[in-house]
Amino acid sequence: MVTTGMDRTRAPRRAGPLAVLALLVAACASPGAVTQAPTTAPTTAPTTAPASGEAPSGSAAAPSESAAAAGPNCGTDPVTLNAYFETGFDLPFKLSDEFTKQFPNVKWDIKQDQFTNLMSSTPRLLSGDNAPDLIRLPSMVSLVKDGLLKNLDEYVTAFGWDKFPPAQLAQNRVAADGTRGSGSLYAAGLNYSLTGVFYSKKLAQQIGMTQPPTTVDEFEALLAKAKAANLLPIMAWNATASGGGLAFPLQNLMAAYGPTDPINDWIFQKPGATIDTPTNLTAAQHLEQWVKSGYFPKDVNAIEYTDANARFGKGEGVFMFNGDWQDAGYDKDQPQGVGFFVFPPSQSGGKVAAMSAPLTYGIAAKAKNADCAASFLNWVATNEKAREIDVAVGGSNPGGPPDLPVPPAAAGSVINETLAAGAQVGKDNGAMDFIANATGSIFAQGWTPELQSLVGGKEDAAGLLKAVQAEYEKELSR
Amino acid sequence: MVGWLFVAPALVMYGLFVLQPLVLTVQYSLYRWDGVGPATFVGLANYADVVSEPRLIETLFNAFRLVIFFSLIPVTLGLVTAAIIQRVARGWLGTVSRTVLFLPQVIPLVAAGIIWGRLLSLQGLVNELLTAIGLGGVTRAWLGDFDFALPAVGVIGIWVLLGFCTVLLLTGMAKVDPALYESARLDGAGWFAEFRSITVPSLRYEVGVCVTVTVIAALATFDIVYVSTGGGPGNATAVPGIQIYILAFLERQVGLASALAVVLIVLVLLVILPIQRLTRGDA
Amino acid sequence: MRVSRSELFAGRAVLLVLVAITVLPFISIFTTALHPSGDVPPGLDWPADPQWGNFLEAFRVANMTSLLVSSVFIVLAVVPISLVISTMAGFGIGLLRIPGARWLLLLFIFGLTLPFEGIITPLYFLARSMGILNTRLAIVLPLIGLFMPFAVFWMRAHFVNMPNEISEAARVDGASTWDLFWRIHVPLAMAPIASLGILMSVWAWNQFLLALVLVEDPSQRTMAGALGAFQGHYATDIPLLSAGTIVILLPTLLLFIVFQRQVISALLQGSVKG
CATH class of the missing domain: 3.40.190.10 (Periplasmic binding protein-like II)
Known part of the structure; x- marks a missing residue:
């Protein structure tokens, strides 16, 4: 029973509820033993990104080096990323549009839902046959415990995320004992609010x-x-x-x-x-x-x-x-x-x-296009155009490598004030x-x-x- | 057994989607389970939690408080309204008021919750009217006030259920033998005496039905509370249905949710059976 | 019945007040819906420039066409099946009086007192294990089951009152039980079947909890379930939310006004029997 907005800061809040099949087999003679047939893929109608005049006009930029060259990528064959976004926030839709503009072989099948619903449905979505390549995560720890989220450590090295300020990634790390703040990386922030x-x-x-x-x-x-x-x-x-x-x-x-x-x-x-x-x-x-x-x-x-x-x-x-x-x-x-x-x-x-807090997105352990999704996350943090969208639409610091400048927002926008304040908070740790x-x-x-x-x-x-x-x-x- | 073949399809659907879940609810209630991992048998521990945790037991108290608004008031007021229609509005006025009073019964409860959520807000119509009649001092955000949120939810229930009770009781009244009234009149009985000694007793059965339906509606409220208050402020309007939903689907405490569900089911039965007995004479 | 003038006056006044209180919320939401999108209008205020377009806008943003299709699909799937199987069961219990009929009846009656939320949790896991979660079937199948207590009870009440002579006459003519049911008794039961159909349609249309829990995607839900989602999305835009609410409650309202007599008598008979 939550609406958007606060969810941002509250991201990893509730233990993400319900679902998942594979693990249940173990629990015989208990409620968990109900035989599990695989869930059918949710038949949600794909949603196109809402149009809004605020996004920076998209000049068809050349594929950015970071996403195309280094490490895993989306290849050149047609690929459709299966994504779950949060209703009411334009940012991921704008980013996905821009990504397709830069990498025309990548198409999106985007479903959206309210944060509250995502909280209850994430475990099932992640464990389903059509596990999302990219999903807004309302919580992490329980999903990690249940083995539903892809461990992103290999991408950390492949993309050089280890050069990002460590504090950026810390909140998305989960240790073996289930505490957050250290351990393997299981999600990335589209930006940092x-x-x-x-x-x-x-x-x-x-x-x-x-x-x-x-x-x-x-x-x-x-x-x-x-x-x-x-x-x-x-x-x-x-x-x-x-x-x-x-x-x-x-x-x-x-x-x-x-x-x-x-x-x-x-x-x-x-x-x-x-x-x-x-x-x-x-x-x-x-x-x-x-x-x-x-x-x-x-x-x-x-x-x-x-x-x-x-x-x-x-x-x-x-x-x-x-x-x-x-x-x-x-x-x-x-x-x-x-x-x-x-x-x-x-x-x-x-x-x-x-x-x-980071605007957390993760990749299902069973995702079919994990590499492509990871390269999208890397692209968001490093591509100039993506970072501009991040600031202009999302209003938050795009994070990423410390040497990349934070793109300024329109003059007079309160965004510039929040960005400046972010620097001050960072300085004071x-x-x-x-x-x-x-x-x-x-x-x-x-x-x-x-x-x-x-x-x-x-x-x-x-x-x-x-x-x-x-x-x-x-x-x-x- | 040809006869059983006729009953079989209905029985199968009922068994699969009502009785089976019912048994499962009881089973779940004995386990600690997050809906994902393995479940642990905990005996009656979940029931102990239901009666010892204030936020759970309070939902049951709230549900019984709602009975006043969903049942007592609509039935009483419905009796009065039906009597009025019966006596002074037999023509078009009766037909129109019957239809209008019944309208809230056919719209989704969710819509009722949304409509009243707005009416009861700080800038809503209720406060405007109160201010207009010089009661500006009592205005408040009714659904956000600890003392008034539950009665405010109750008012929504009255609005929804009054027409139902009125119309039901009206059909009962139509069946009362007019001769009874005539003889009472000869005895010099007044309006109220007549109402009390003839109308109400002859409607024992209809009143029983009204009470049964509305009491179930009160104890099993979900839609209205979900959209109008979400159970708040604090736990002021939390009812069992809301808490079951939160426990099972947001907090992943499937066992605890199921224990509360079983308690609710049993309570409804315990309340309804005596009412049935009273009004029918047999079970 | 003679009624004094003062009583006449007072009684009618009370009645008018009650009617006004019942109608005011509808009027209030209607005038609110006509205000410019984004306004926070007062409770009762006819706007200077009524925005009739709000209804179209609500229709569009709520994806109403697909909602209507979805709701109609659910009703069309639930109601006919429920009617057929409950009529058969009512016939079996009420007319054929199969052995154990009394116990069966009690079993169904028990279901009448059962709050939906009492079994919603296992229904979720059942739907999940059947692989129908998030599809309309997840609403349709449980709803048929949940309608059975009332529907069977209702149809049984009809059949139990049918005079035996009808069946006996048919038997003499050598009709099978199925013929007896299908050719003789179903046509005679059309009135209660129709009432039951109207009732179940309204209930299915207004069903919220099942839709909320079992189907994530609002466009696969019932109207009431979709309204819950609509509220989440457009909570700030009060005129638009009001317009959406009206659009969603209009079908049942119209159905009620057209079939007023049947709905009222159906609901009442239903509850009296129940």
């Missing part, structure tokens, strides 16, 4: 904000000013269907009042990790204070992700915590009217931190995964209901952290 605070330039000016706040205190002073000026300080979403969006400001506050390492440890399930720390309590108390001060919409518990963006786009709310995947949307709703800053540290001059990704259902069963309770006055800051930690331990004990 960043979260922070968006603001309406017009409303910010109205409350006298001339430059982004440099401390939490300054930010809170701005919130108070906005409230006093009868403006909604923060637009946010917190409805069950989208999940608790208040986790964004909460995690930002956590990183402002404490170090990021313990947060990442907690997300990566390091033994003994806890979210219920004194600095996190301080952070949660600030959030609670914001709620009590009326800084969020009165109906935030009923606002879904898409509603929140639409209302922000119509000028409701000075600030909004969100990620750069929404850049294009903000540019469209309020051209040149939206700014961005990374959430400030508690002390002036302190290090900044932000949630950042402040990238975090998202606290909603810690376990399969920590978001749905922990953060979301608890944050909703905080809004509803049914829970306080201390209780929130305790409850989430209890849920976390319960889930890990299963």
Whole structure:
């Protein structure tokens, strides 16, 4: 029960549900022993990429060196890549169009679905007869455990991905013991998103904000000013269907009042990790204070992700915590009217931190065209045109080799601000995964209901952290 | 056995797609299984979880709270409405109101959920009307409010089920012997006395059907909650159907989902059987 | 029945209020659907420039043509088969009174109380093992099974009330059981069969949970299942979502208004018997 948007940061969130046949044979005399016939290939109608005027005009570029020359490639015979994309995001469609333009022998059979549905169907899709060559991955660990994802280590050497900044690939590595962050590579990011605070330039000016706040205190002073000026300080979403969006400001506050390492440890399930720390309590108390001060919409518990963006786009709310995947949307709703800053540290001059996650795509272990799909992933990271599309449509840093420049976006676009902010976060080594990704259902069963309770006055800051930690331990004990 | 050949196809379909899954549900409920890997027999541990985990047991409480809105109110209000139609609107007004009241019953529940999700939002019609009559102070996002989300979902249920109950009870009323009313009138009975002593008792059977259908609708709600609140805020509107769906298809806890399903099935039976007994006199 | 003037007035007033409350949501979603796409219109507001095109737009973006085809396919697959086999079963149980008929009947009645979500989990795994997951068959086959309790019960109620003389007369003429069923009793049962058909069509059309769980691709689903997906995609665009909702509920609404009497009496008889 999740919509898009947050999914970006939440990528490897729930243990991807259901399905898979091969492994079941082992489990006799148990429910798993139901005899499994191979599933038929889903008969989804192929979808063509939606047209949109925002993509850079595609000049038929010559096949890029990196994809064609080095390592595995798509060859010259006609090949049809079987792909599963996430509904609502143009980026992969635009990229696949461009790829075909450059490599005309490659055609696409693209199915799309909502993120929620992908979460439940991925295991079955991966294990089916017509396993996808390329698929948007909602989660990884369980898929790796079940042997459904292709180990990409051979491509790392073949394409020289080992020269990429290691942090880029770390989140897509899974170790033999099932922990994320190290081990073999099982997916690649089409790009690397960043979260922070968006603001309406017009409303910010109205409350006298001339430059982004440099401390939490300054930010809170701005919130108070906005409230006093009868403006909604923060637009946010917190409805069950989208999940608790208040986790964004909460995690930002956590990183402002404490170090990021313990947060990442907690997300990566390091033994003994806890979210219920004194600095996190301080952070949660600030959030609670914001709620009590009326800084969020009165109906935030009923606002879904898409509603929140639409209302922000119509000028409701000075600030909004969100990620750069929404850049294009903000540019469209309020051209040149939206700014961005990374959430400030508690002390002036302190290090900044932000949630950042790859837009994860993987290859089925049974994929028929794995080499071609891998060369597509490499092409996305290295081809100039692809990187331009990545930035212009996706709004995020394309990653890839450190020596390749990040293509600039259109002047006045908020994309340029998020890209610049990304560099700052990188410099401070402040990238975090998202606290909603810690376990399969920590978001749905922990953060979301608890944050909703905080809004509803049914829970306080201390209780929130305790409850989430209890849920976390319960889930890990299963 | 020619006769059995006639029954066989229906029995096969029923057996394959209802009874077999039913048995499997019970079987799954005794295992810990993620739907993919091997399953582990855990005995009744899943049932222990169902009754001990607040987020699971609460769904059952919520379902019973919904009975007030899906059953008690539509049946009571339906009785009153049917009596009104019977007495003062025998002509076109009766026909029109019967048809209109029945409309929500034929549209998909999903559509009802979407329509009301909008009506009950902060900027929705409900709050507009409240403001118009001077109750601006109570406006809120009804489906996002801890105390009001469940009643708000209940209101959707009333809207859907009122017409059904009204029309059903109306057909029952039409069968009541008019002589009963005449004699009551001679005794000087008023409107309410008549309603209480003649109408309601003669409708025992129809009321029983109404209660049965609406109670099942309440305990087995899924569509409306799924589209209007998703079970939130917190667990305020989480019902067993939603939790089964989440557990089985999003959290991959097939055993736990099945245990909750078995509990739900048994509860529905336990509630329905006495109602049937009461209203039919025999089983 | 004599009714006082004040009662007449008060009663009708209450009735009109109830009717208004029932209709308002429909009117509200209708006026909302006519606002420019992307607006967040107030609850009841006739737009200055009604956007009738929204309905076409919703039709287009929801891929409505293929949805209609899909839903019609599901209804056409489920309803006739269900009608035939439930009529046969009703005949066997109610008229032939085969041994064990009472137990069979109880077995089917038990199914009437069964919440769909109680068995949805194993249905998913069953469909998966049968290889029909993600195809319309995954909706069609379970739906036929799930309709059986009501349908058999319904048809049995008809046959159990048929006078024995009819069958006996036919037997004397040397008709086989099949002839008896097909030539004599089915024609006599057309009224309950038709009502049952209408009922099951509406239910199949509106079926949501099976579609949601068993079929990923909205264009292979029922109308109601597709509406759920449509909501996911166009949640922000309230006028468009409203228009889509109307387009999707219109067929059953029209079916109801045309066959009003039959639907109401069918639903009611059905539940009374049930």
